[in-house]
Amino acid sequence: MTSSAASCLLFLRMKALEEAELCFPQLLNSSCRKAMRPHSESMLIYIVLSSISLLTVTLNLLVIISISHFKQLHTTTNLLLLSLAVSDFFVGFLMFFQIMLIDGCWLLGDLMCILYYVLDFIITSASIGTMVLISVDRYVAICEPLHYPNKVTPKRVQVCVCLCWICSAFLHSLLLNNNLVQPGRYNSCIGECVIVINYIAGLADIVLSFIGPVTVIIVLYMRVFVVAVSQARAMRSHIAAVTSQRTVKVAPKKSEMKAARALGVVIVVFLVCLCPYFCVSLTGQDTLFNASTAAFVICLFYLNSCLNPVIYAFFYPWFRKSIKIIVTLKILQPGSCQTNIM
Template sequence: MSNGGVTNTDNQTIQYCFPNNNLSCTKSVRPEAEYIIVYIFIAVTSVFTVFLNLLVIISISHFKQLHTPTNVLIFSLAVADLITGLILMPVQGMKLIEPCWYFGEIFCLLFPFILYVVLTASLGNMIIISVDRFIAVNDPLRYPIRVNINRAVVSIVVNWLFSFMYNFYLLYEFLLYPERNHTCIGECILSLKLENVIIDSIVCLVAPCCLIIPLYVKICIVANYQAKHFNSVTDKKAKSEKKATRTLGIVVLVYLLCWMPYYLTSLSLGHDENDSLIINVMDWIVCMNSGMNPLIYAMFYPWFRLSAKYTLTLKIFQPSSAYFNLFPEEK
C-alpha cells in the first residue's frame, strides 16, 4: 500500500485517503481540471463573502448614524455570514470535490455543530428582522419606544444561545458517539435520526415560514395603505421605512429560497453516495446565501455604498469620521 493504491481486476487504480494506514478509506480520482476549477470557485466565493461582510460589520460598527436597532440585527446577521465565509464555505466546498476527510476526528465533530449553529442563528436573525420591520411599519409612532438597541442586543444574545442549545440537542448523539461518524480513516458522516430531521424541518423551515410569510403579507398591506393615505409631511419617513422593509424582505425571501431545497432533499433522499453529494450541494447553496446579503444591501442601501467607499478609501481613519453623514439626501 506504500505506492498509494492497488489495482483491481479491471486494471483501475484504487487510491487511499491515507496510503500508509491500513484502515484508510478508498477514494475515487477526479480529473485535475475539475479540482482546479472547483478550488478556484471555492476560494473566490469565500474571499468575496468574507470581504463583503467585513464591510458591513465595519460600517455598522464605525458610523454613528448606523447605530440603530435594525442595523444591530443586520450586524448580527453579517457576523454569522462572516463565519460562514471564513470557516464553513471552504470546508463545505472541499466536501464537494474531496472524497476524503483530512481535518481529523475532532473537527469532524465540531464542523457540523458550527455549521448548524451559525445557519440556525442566521435564520433566527431573519425572524427577528421580520418582527422589527412589522413593528416599524405597523406601529411607526411607537416603534422608538417598543424597539431600541438594548432590546435588539438582548434578542440577538437569546437567538445565539437558543441556536447553540437547540443544535446541541439535535446533534447530541453525533457528538457523544464519534465512532459512528466513520467506518474507516478519512470518512466523516453526519447521520441524524429521521425524527430529528423532521423536528429540524419543523423548527427551521415550517415554523419560520408560517411566521415570516404572514408578517410580510401584513407589512405589504399596511405599507400600501400608508402610501395612499399619508400626507407629504409624514410621507418621507414612511417611504424610508418602506424601502428598508422591502430590502430586508428580499434578504429574507432569498434566504428561505436557499433553505427550502436543503430540507426537501434531507427529507426525501437516503444516504448513499449520490444522495450525500446532493445534500452537500444543498449545504453549499445555503452557505452561498451569506455572500448574497451584502450584494442586496449594495443594490438597495445608499448608506452601504457610501460607507463602503469611505472604508475602502481609508477615510474612516480621519478624525470625526464616525460622524460622517451617510444620508446626504436628508439634509
C-alpha cells in the same frame, strides 16, 4: 523483459493507482476512496468555490466594520443586519472546510468534523432566527409606526439577538449530543465526515428551526405587503387633498418603506437558497448529512451569504459610502466614527 517481471510491474502500477484513489494511501484496508473526476473539473470547482468563499468573508466583514464603527449606523434595524452579517461571515469561513470535502476526503479528523457540522447548524439556525427578528422589526415599523420607537429599542434588539444565538447553540448541542460524545461513530471509513440525527429529533428541529420561523416570516411580510399597498393607494388617491396632521404622523416614513423592500428582497433570496437545505433533511429514515448529499445545498446557502452584502450595496447608499471610506483607509483617521454616512 520476462513475463514475471512484466506481471510484477503491472501489479505495482495497479497498486499505485489504487493507493492514489485513497484518502490515506497508507491505510489500505480502512481508508475512504476519493471521488475521482477530471483534473480540469476539480480545478474549476476549487477556483469557483474558493472565490465565493473569499468574497463572502470580505463583503460581510465590510458590513460588520461599517455598522460597528460608524455611530450613525447604530440603529435597531442595522443591529439585526449586523447579526446576519456575522452569521454570513462564518458561513464564508466554513466554506473553506467544505471545499476539502469536494473529493470526498476529510483530512482534519473526527473531532473537527463534528465541530464543523455543529457550527454549520448553529449558524443556519441563528440566521433564520435573525430573519424572524427582521420580519418583526419591519412589521412594527410599517404596521404600528407610532409604537415603533417604544417597542423596538436598541437594548431589546440586543437581548433578542443574543437569545437567538444562545438558544441556537444550546438546542443544536443537544441535537448533536450523540455525535459530540463519540465523534466519528457513524463513519464507515477513515477520511469520511458523516453525522446521523435521529428521525424524530431531526423532524422536531426542522419544525422549530425552519417550518415555524418561515411561517412567521411569510405571515408577517404578507401583512407588511398588504399594509404598504393600501397606504400607497391611499396616498395616491389623496395626493391633491389636504391631509390631517394625524394622518401624516401615522403613515410610515419613506425610509421605513424602502428598508422594508430591501429586507424583503433579502428574505426572499434567503428562503430560496435555504429551502433545499431542509428539503434534503426530510429524506430517508434517518436525517443523514455527508459530503455527497449536502454539497449542493450547502454551497447554495453559501452563495446566499455572498449575495446579502450585494443586496445592501444595491439598496443602501450608506453601505457604498462606508465601503469607500474603509477601502481608502479614511476610517483610520481620528473621529471617523462620527462621519456622516446617511
